[in-house]
Amino acid sequence: MFSIVPRYFLGFLPLAAGAELITVFGIVNKASGIYGLLSIFTGHPINAAQWVLNIISIILLPFFLYALLSVRRQNPLPVVAYSYVYLLDMLANIAFTIFFSVTWFRGFDKVVASGDDDANAAKLDTASERGVSISVIVLVLLFRLYSCFVLFGYARMLVRKSGLRFDNGQGKSAMLQYVLLGLTPSFWRRGGRRAGKGRMVTTLEESGF
Amino acid sequence: MLSRLKYKLLPAPAEQLPTTNVNSSTNMSAASIVKPPIYRIETSFNILQTIGALRAHKLSAYDLQYVVLFFIGLFSVLVADSPPVAVKIILTFLLFLGLLIPITSQILLPALPVLGWLILFTSATYIPAEWRPPxxxxxxxxxxxxxxxxxxxxxxxxxxxxxxxxxxxxxxxxxxxxxxxxxxxxxxxxxxxxxxxxxxxxxxxxxxxxxxxxxxxxxxxxxxxxxxxxxxxxxxxxxxxxxxxxxxxxxxxxxxxxxxxxxxxxxxxxxxxxxxxxxxxxxxxxxxxxxxxxxxxxxxxxxxxxxxxxxxxxxxxxxxxxxxxxxxxxxxxxxFLPSSQSGKSSRWQYEYIELTDINTAAVRSLASTRQKRRDSNVRDSSSQYQSQQQDYDYDYDDQDIPEFPDEEIDDDPLTPLAGGGLTTLAGAHRYSSTERFENPNAAAAAGSGTRFDEHDLGFNDANAADYFATQAKYQREDLYRADFDDTFDDEDKFEDDLGASFDASNDKKKANSDKQPLFKKGHSKRDSEGSSYF
CATH class of the missing domain: 1.20.144 (Vanadium-containing Chloroperoxidase; domain 1)
Structure with missing residues (x-):
């Protein structure tokens, strides 16, 4: 059956491989927060949105490192938590990207125009450069969206493999498991939404035949 | 060189007959298979050796890399103006000569991509501007x-x-x-x-x-x-x-x-x-x-x-x-990358090589804890079996994933005996303990690639002789010259008739180990699952 949640990363790699790759990419991206906050020392001014983005990145960096370990060790619950965090982070990132691109492209032509005072000098082909930039941005955002699907698919596979349900948690993680899997139980359940709809019948008499 | 090293872990090639070495002074049976250590470095200058290896080489998709590298090198050499043509020809000749001599080819062959990069990088300046994008x-x-x-x-x-x-x-x-x-x-x-x-x-x-x-x-x-x-x-x-x-x-x-x-x-x-x-x-x-x-x-x-x-x-x-x-x-x-084994600190301590399996969870534990776990599992290795049986194929259908490992494994009376060091590595559990005891030849064939413990395997003088006799018979009849690749193409088939085809394929692997191609599709999967390294 066709499903929007992929079973293979890019169509041919196991989801475990895709999840590991995506997590490493995430870690590398989150490192930007450290360099952004170094502006405290260099005295370069940054605005409020940049502060928020950098702080979010720094907070998420250790979490992503932990997530990498969990992904490699195939621990279901941390991976489920990680895929939810990744989803929220992606949504926040899309919002930031839209905000920053609007502000950037508003000032872009002015910046280019102020660059060359000489009227005879060759002008930069801003239209084509802007086209390239925008298509790269869109491609990256689409890849992030796809990564999110891959992570959820991987998490779901681990949950089903280890037989976890929202109501069978044990010990310390029982509450976490209830919250994480109880939000959309039919997504995590083996067999999906169709599971449990039929009546289990073992004998002919029972079936009313 | 990588694959050449890798296949050293497989049983000795057909030309080198394994020899039994009975140590009479301690009155203990000890059979060792004479094979070059996997950390060996090639020291031969004999060009014929490389030519022989090339003739035995089976083409695979991985060989396309050399085609790509060849065209990149050709482009770079043709586009560059700076060294005179004579120098270019001499350097190319030296490269091919170096690739033919075994002692230098073990270095030059893995270094070919690096050389390709250096040549392309240095000659990039000669690429005409009109060929280039804005x-x-x-x-x-x-x-x-x-x-x-x-x-x-x-x-x-x-x-x-x-x-x-x-x-x-x-x-x-x-x-x-x-x-x-x-x-x-x-x-x-x-x-x-x-x-x-x-x-x-x-x-x-x-x-x-x-x-x-x-x-x-x-x-x-x-x-x-x-x-x-x-x-x-x-x-x-x-x-x-x-x-x-x-x-x-x-x-x-x-x-x-x-x-x-x-x-x-x-x-x-x-x-x-x-x-x-x-x-x-x-x-x-x-x-x-x-x-x-x-x-x-x-x-x-x-x-x-x-x-x-x-x-x-x-x-x-x-x-x-x-x-x-x-x-x-x-x-x-x-x-391709061999994984590091805990407790080993240099290349000279390695007796065999393992490859990472994507589908197996990474386990990070120190050598001491691993040993402890091994010891504690001698009595109860069924739990260990369970943890390893979790290694399902990823290509599952929603309906038919087994939630727990097969019951038979828990009921196996010989499982506790076969615990310990034998079942700890991935791949080893593919062998059920019954098979191992009932069929010492097969067990020895599976284990002889690396190190085997004759006590664990039930390997003694009697069946050692039997094993070598079987080997000699196989060699005489040239049974395992057949291509064994097809055995592994279908994963399901591989899972199903594991017992039947596995023994035979191990023997065939042994025969083919001297003429393995440099790269072969799917070998990592096969190595990590197919052969037992203990």
Missing amino acids: IMVSVLPTLETVFYGANLSALLSSRINSVLDVLAWLPYGVMHYGGPVVCAGLVFIFGSPGTLPCFARSFGYMNLTGVLIQLMFPNAPPWYEVKNGFSPADYSMSGSPGGLARIDQLFGTDLYSSAFGASPVVFGAFPSLHSGFSVLECMFLSHVFPRLSPLFLFYVFWIWWSTMYLTHHYFIDLIGGAVLATTVFLIAKWN
């Missing part, structure tokens, strides 16, 4: 600001002093160039055999891909923006040392100004190979020295800072380089 000046700063909120390179280079200059120069101008050599040495000595060729190939292909991207998607580095603003760039412009000019001033030299001024790829900001080098080294070194990984990570962060401080790269370039290096490393790790 240079992007504003794309990278745009992407950086859009994704990270600010131009991190401008942010970090806005305050300059000479202490920071030196701090940035150390990794960027010195350690970066020595890094691959130091990493190669460390990996060769302390890693498992086969790690260095894997590193060499990964390094070469990473750089080759990086330079190809730089040539097809040329971008101006930050120093260009600092110098010229957003004015259009063209290929006649020469490179700039960026912040390294201050180092030249400080030391009174002209090293970096002249080197970067004559750079063959001036507008190759994306992806950053400084980042790629450091990330790849970090990953390989962390693979060999897992405990030191924070140190290697620190080096990556340091060199990232220095590239931005010296206005050589935008942050997005560093991300590009890191993504490239990560992808290359993970592909290498899942397919």
Whole structure:
């Protein structure tokens, strides 16, 4: 059956491989927060949105490192938590990207125009450069969206493999498991939404035949 | 060389008959198979040996890499003006001669991607401008600001002093160039055999891909923006040392100004190979020295800072380089890279090589805890069986995944006996303990590739003789000259008639081990699942 949640990363790699790759990419991206906050020392001014983005990145960096370990060790619950965090982070990132691109492209032509005072000098082909930039941005955002699907698919596979349900948690993680899997139980359940709809019948008499 | 080393772990080739060595003084039966150690280095100068290996070589999809490398080399040699034609011909001849002599080919063959990268990089300056795509000046700063909120390179280079200059120069101008050599040495000595060729190939292909991207998607580095603003760039412009000019001033030299001024790829900001080098080294070194990984990570962060401080790269370039290096490393790790074994600190301690299986969860435990677990499982290895049986195929259907391992395994009366060291490695559980005891020949065949414990396997003089007799019979009848690849093509089939085909395939593997191709599709899967290394 066709499903929007992929079973293979890019169509041919196991989801475990895709999840590991995506997590490493995430870690590398989150490192930007450290360099952004170094502006405290260099005295370069940054605005409020940049502060928020950098702080979010720094907070998420250790979490992503932990997530990498969990992904490699195939621990279901941390991976489920990680895929939810990744989803929220992606949504926040899309919002930031839209905000920053609007502000950037508003000032872009002015910046280019102020660059060359000489009227005879060759002008930069801003239209084509802007086209390239925008298509790269869109491609990256689409890849992030796809990564999110891959992570959820991987998490779901681990949950089903280890037989976890929202109501069978044990010990310390029982509450976490209830919250994480109880939000959309039919997504995590083996067999999906169709599971449990039929009546289990073992004998002919029972079936009313 | 990698695969040549790898297949040393398989049973001895057909020409080398295993010899029994009965130690009469201790009155203990000890059978050892004479085979070259896997850490052996080729010392032969005999060209005929390479030609023989080539004739026995079966073509596979992996051989396409040499076709690609050949065309890249041909393009570079033809496009470059600088060395005279005679010199080009002599160098090419020397390369092919080096590839034929075994002692040099073991180095040159894995180094071919690196050589391809170096040739392409140095001859890139001769590529005519009209063949090249237009240079992007504003794309990278745009992407950086859009994704990270600010131009991190401008942010970090806005305050300059000479202490920071030196701090940035150390990794960027010195350690970066020595890094691959130091990493190669460390990996060769302390890693498992086969790690260095894997590193060499990964390094070469990473750089080759990086330079190809730089040539097809040329971008101006930050120093260009600092110098010229957003004015259009063209290929006649020469490179700039960026912040390294201050180092030249400080030391009174002209090293970096002249080197970067004559750079063959001036507008190759994306992806950053400084980042790629450091990330790849970090990953390989962390693979060999897992405990030191924070140190290697620190080096990556340091060199990232220095590239931005010296206005050589935008942050997005560093991300590009890191993504490239990560992808290359993970592909290498899942397919070719031998894993490090706990408790072994140098290449000379390795008796066999394991490859990483993507589908198996990584287990990080120290040698001592692993040993403890092994000991405790001698009595109750069924739990261990359970944990290993969780290794399902990923291509499952929602309806038919078994939730728990098969019941029969728990009921197996011989399981506790066969516990201990035998079932601990991935792949070993493919052999049920019953088979192992009832069919000592098969067990010995499975175990003889590496080290086997004759007591665990029920291996004694009687069935050792039996085993060697079977082997001799196989050789006489030339039974295992048949191609065994088809056995493994269908994974389900492989799972189903494991008992039947596995023994035979092991014997066939033995026969084929002397003429294995350099790369063969799917061998990692087969090795990690198919053969037992204990």
